Amino acid sequence: MTGDGNRGKRLNARFLLVQDYLSSRWRVERPAAIAEESQGAGWLRPAIEGQKKGRSLAFKRESGDKKGVSIVTWKILACLIVAVFACMTSPADAADSLQSLRGNAAVNEPDPSSPIYPVREGQRYERSFLQQPPMIPHRVDKYEIDLKVNQCLRCHDWPNNAQENAPLVSVSHFYDRAGTKLDNVAGQRWFCTQCHAPQVDAKPLVANRFQPALEK
Amino acid sequence: MDQADGMAAGSGVMPPLRLAARVWALLARPSGQFSLGLLVLVGFLAGIVFWGGFNWGLETTNNESFCRGCHEMDQNVYREYRTSVHDQNRSGVRASCPDCHVPHDWTHKMMRKIQASNEVFHHLLGDIDTREKFEAKRGDLAKHVWTAMKETDSRECRNCHNFDSMDLARQNERARTRHSQAEDEGKTCIDCHKGIAHRLPAGALDSERALNETWNAVHPK
Numbered sequence: 001m002t003g004d005g006n007r008g009k010r011l012n013a014r015f016l017l018v019q020d021y022l023s024s025r026w027r028v029e030r031p032a033a034i035a036e037e038s039q040g041a042g043w044l045r046p047a048i049e050g051q052k053k054g055r056s057l058a059f060k061r062e063s064g065d066k067k068g069v070s071i072v073t074w075k076i077l078a079c080l081i082v083a084v085f086a087c088m089t090s091p092a093d094a095a096d097s098l099q100s101l102r103g104n105a106a107v108n109e110p111d112p113s114s115p116i117y118p119v120r121e122g123q124r125y126e127r128s129f130l131q132q133p134p135m136i137p138h139r140v141d142k143y144e145i146d147l148k149v150n151q152c153l154r155c156h157d158w159p160n161n162a163q164e165n166a167p168l169v170s171v172s173h174f175y176d177r178a179g180t181k182l183d184n185v186a187g188q189r190w191f192c193t194q195c196h197a198p199q200v201d202a203k204p205l206v207a208n209r210f211q212p213a214l215e216k
Numbered sequence: 217m218d219q220a221d222g223m224a225a226g227s228g229v230m231p232p233l234r235l236a237a238r239v240w241a242l243l244a245r246p247s248g249q250f251s252l253g254l255l256v257l258v259g260f261l262a263g264i265v266f267w268g269g270f271n272w273g274l275e276t277t278n279n280e281s282f283c284r285g286c287h288e289m290d291q292n293v294y295r296e297y298r299t300s301v302h303d304q305n306r307s308g309v310r311a312s313c314p315d316c317h318v319p320h321d322w323t324h325k326m327m328r329k330i331q332a333s334n335e336v337f338h339h340l341l342g343d344i345d346t347r348e349k350f351e352a353k354r355g356d357l358a359k360h361v362w363t364a365m366k367e368t369d370s371r372e373c374r375n376c377h378n379f380d381s382m383d384l385a386r387q388n389e390r391a392r393t394r395h396s397q398a399e400d401e402g403k404t405c406i407d408c409h410k411g412i413a414h415r416l417p418a419g420a421l422d423s424e425r426a427l428n429e430t431w432n433a434v435h436p437k
Contacts, residue, residue, distance in 0.1 A: 122389040138390055142301065144411055148418035151411070160421070 117200035125199045128212035135199035145191055152192045153185060274329065280312040286339050289313075292350050296414045303413075316372045316413070317361075324371075354417040359427060362406055366431055370405035377405065 102111075125135045143151040155166035173189040174182050204210075247255060276282060284290040294313075297303055302311040319325045344350040344357075365373070379399050384392045398408065410416065410424060417423070 138388075142412070144416055146415070149411070149416040149420050151416070154421055154424075157421075160425075 117202045119198045119200055126212075126214060128210075128214075130213070133195035136196050137199055140193065140198055145193065150185070150190060150192065157185060274325075277329075278314045278318055280314075283313040288339060288344050288350065292344075292347065293414045300413045311376065315375070319368075319371060320375055324368075351418070355419060355423055358410075358417045358420070359423060362410065362424075362427055363431070365406035366404060366427075366435075373405040373409075 119139045121138050124137050127134060154160060155164035156169050158168055161168040169185060173185050176182055176186045177188060284294050318328050344353050384395060
């Protein structure tokens with residue numbers, strides 16, 4: 001509880017600090033409360049000290065003395081110099097020095113197409129780990145799976161699976177997320193290809209140390 | 217002629233029955249002026265023009281761009297057909313709308329063309345002029361096509377896909393087993409291949425089952 005109280009105080013102090021900073025630009029006196037508040041949050045004190053200095057400088061600037069004006073002039077001059085240098089360096093130099101993840105490829109250059117792996121049909125890939133959704137041993141690219149129809153269920157749903165001689169969807173797919181048993185495949189299991197993928201002999205996209213359970 | 221002219225001028229309109237009788241009398245009378253050769257030649261040329269025109273009319277209303285002419289087809293089924301295997305494939309052979317939906321032999325083609333007047337009628341009524349109306353009706357429409365395909369033993373499919381010409385050895389295992397099984401059981405293409413060029417209607421699997429059960433009970437193999 002004390003920790004929470006401190007946190008509230010600290011947040012309050014930080015808010016007052018911002019307020020103090022903003023108000024200093026309009027030459028409004030800092031509320032006396034901030035001084036007491038900052039006593040509680042010791043870690044804020046140096047920042048507030050710095051803020052005080054900043055405020056004193058701001059006072060000077062706004063009082064219109066010659067030192068303030070010269071700072072503005074210097075800033076404009078610095079901007080001009082930077083702009084001149086930016087114009088002198090050509091974009092080609094920048095492209096040579098900068099390397100994107102694709103190397104020196106132009107921004108609008110198309111990526112090479114990824115290889116197409118044919119679906120391995122007529123054999124079943126064993127699961128790599130127990131909870132892995134089984135892979136699909138046939139092509140599914142023409143199957144319609146949308147809000148109206150799921151063509152996978154034409155063979156894999158009961159009672160069609162018997163006459164089509166296809167494996168039945170796991171019984172777990174007939175429970176909704178509340179654990180209620182349903183007569184049809186549950187809504188959150190509807191889009192088969194979210195978990196099940198056609199089996200292909202694809203290479204890993206990134207090198208990794210994963211080992212299938214069977215090879216351990 | 218004078219009498220007829222006078223009567224037409226007097227009464228204004230000739231009674232239709234009398235007009236028909238006069239036309240028939242004209243047609244039934246042997247020609248006194250024209251030679252038989254000229255009549256045959258004119259008849260022959262007129263035949264070419266009219267028969268050609270008739271066939272031209274049939275062909276103009278029998279291609280993809282005509283089918284897409286009404287937005288019901290263009291916005292719904294044509295868009296779904298695009299990129300389907302009958303539109304795009306590795307060999308570039310296409311089957312467009314009439315290849316599957318209009319019979320190729322003359323008799324059945326004429327019958328289908330006459331049926332199509334019903335579709336024109338419902339287009340004019342605006343029965344499916346929005347996507348929502350179309351989707352609501354889609355189950356019935358699909359069932360019409362499925363039933364027609366079952367009645368004709370998928371005749372339009374078989375214009376290109378023949379069981380006899382299928383090299384089962386070049387099919388994958390699943391297709392091979394199922395095709396030989398289907399041939400033995402006397403199944404027809406549409407029994408399994410539904411929604412190949414268009415999206416399926418909602419509840420398609422249930423209505424497919426219902427159709428197969430009722431149809432197979434009425435038409436035992």
